[in-house]
Amino acid sequence: MDSPSTNGLPQFGRAVVDNLQTAVLVIDEQRRMLYLNQAAEVLFGASVRQLSGQPLELLLSDPDLTELIGETFERHQAVLRHDLTFLPPGSDVPKRCDCWLTPCELVGQRSLLLELATTGPLGDTEREARLLAQQEASRLMLRGLAHEIKNPLGGLRGAAQLLERELADPDLTEFTQIIIGEADRLKNLIDRMLSPQLTLDNGRVSVHEVLERVRALVSTDLPADVCIDCDYDPSLPDLWADREHLIQAFLNLVRNAVQAVDEAPARPGRVTLRTRVRRRLTIAGRHHRLLVQVDIIDNGPGVPEHLREQIFHPLITGRPTGTGLGLSIAQSLVSRHEGCINFYSTPGNTVFSVLLPIAGEQR
Known part of the structure; x- marks a missing residue:
């Protein structure tokens, strides 16, 4: 072991972590910092020797994060926290980042790996104005x-x-x-x-019932060599939402996926509907403890690079016969439920993820 600040990280492991572009911290169960990689040192403007043994709150003071760390240690499950905010040293502008929390064990003691990826300054007015x-x-x-x-x-x-x-x-x-x-x-x-x-005509809605309705509608004219698979989490609670709005939003997304697959040379074409629970995410400045994530996954050619920044704009489409309204309508309908749609796309693997807060009837 080269120094106590590394807390037993193997030499090879330190070399790998230090070459990552994202900031990585290791903390113990008392939330004391044991190790920071080089990207974290640059982000926080301090060295591992200065911060080793210091409380995490010295860098990241967030009550929700403190609670989330406790839950992660207790459940021993990795968690993603969106829109964590902090004030970089020497700056008056808070920044925000996505934070992955992964349980691990170093030198016989339980530890937590925090990986931070900055997402820009808090209150990016130009970006928010564009979205509005x-x-x-x-x-x-x-x-x-x-x-x-x-x-x-x-x-x-x-x-x-x-x-x-x-x-x-x-x-x-x-x-x-x-x-x-x-x-x-x-x-x-x-x-x-x-x-x-x-x-909104809100009521208790099963997201799986909505997805099965959408699947039945799309299946009436599904190409012969394209299939729609399901990967549902049966433990999901009902949403408090407008059923018709959700059907229309998911119908647009699934039809888009089927059309993309149908135009691709690879066969067989496959669209997968997947549901999962997500915890502790911030959408449009509002923190939600529990959400439903619905992924519409296809093995089509992917979203063209030149369209990715405008994919949700009206009249933007990559197909000669497309109207450019499907994704725009879906995003609008989902946003009325305080949710959002994100996407990740590479050739052969495109994922549109719909996040919807799980709320009680009092909402």
Whole structure:
């Protein structure tokens, strides 16, 4: 062991950690700092010798983080905390970062590995202004779109009813009922979009019931060599949300994934719907202790690099036949539930993640 500040980290391990671009700290159960890599020294403006043995609160003073550290030690499970804030030495501008907490054991004692990735200054007004402008443009686009499609829906519903009366095979009425049901659902959704208040009709909603409804709708015209798999966490509690809004948001996302897979040369095409619980995340400045994460994963070609910064803007699309409204509408509907949509994309693996807070009926 080279020095007490390394607290038993092997030479090879120190070499690897010191070459990481993200800041890494090791603390013990008393939240004393045992080790910092070079990136952490640069971030906090102090050396490992100066900080070794000092309390973590000297650098990161956050009551929620203190509680989260205790829970991580108790459960011995890795946790991700978004939007942790701190004040760098010599700066008046707080910064924020994502923090991964991973339990480990060094020299026979329980320890915790903290990995910090800075996400920019707190209160990035330019970025927040762009997001607000984007959401407002999405709302205006939604209202214009809703007005244009409301009248044809009545004709669509009426034609389905007439067709149902002429069908000789009663089993085929299942399909006309889908048309009628979807027309009614969209009309109700559009009526609320056109309302100045844009109110939510919240109630207890199973996210799995919503996803199964979406899967049934998409499966009616699913390409033969494309499949939709499910990886659900059965322990998820119900959401307090607007069911129709969620159906529309997930319908847009899943259809986008199916279209992306269908246009890719790789076969078979695969779309996976995955649900998990997430804890302690901050969305739009509000901290949530418990959330549902729904991942829509596809093995398509990925999001083109030149579209990634604008992918949620209205009328932005990478397909010649696309309208550029699906993701914009989905983001707007999810944001009304205090949630958000993020994405990660590489060729053969694109993941759109929807985060929705789990709230009680009092909300």
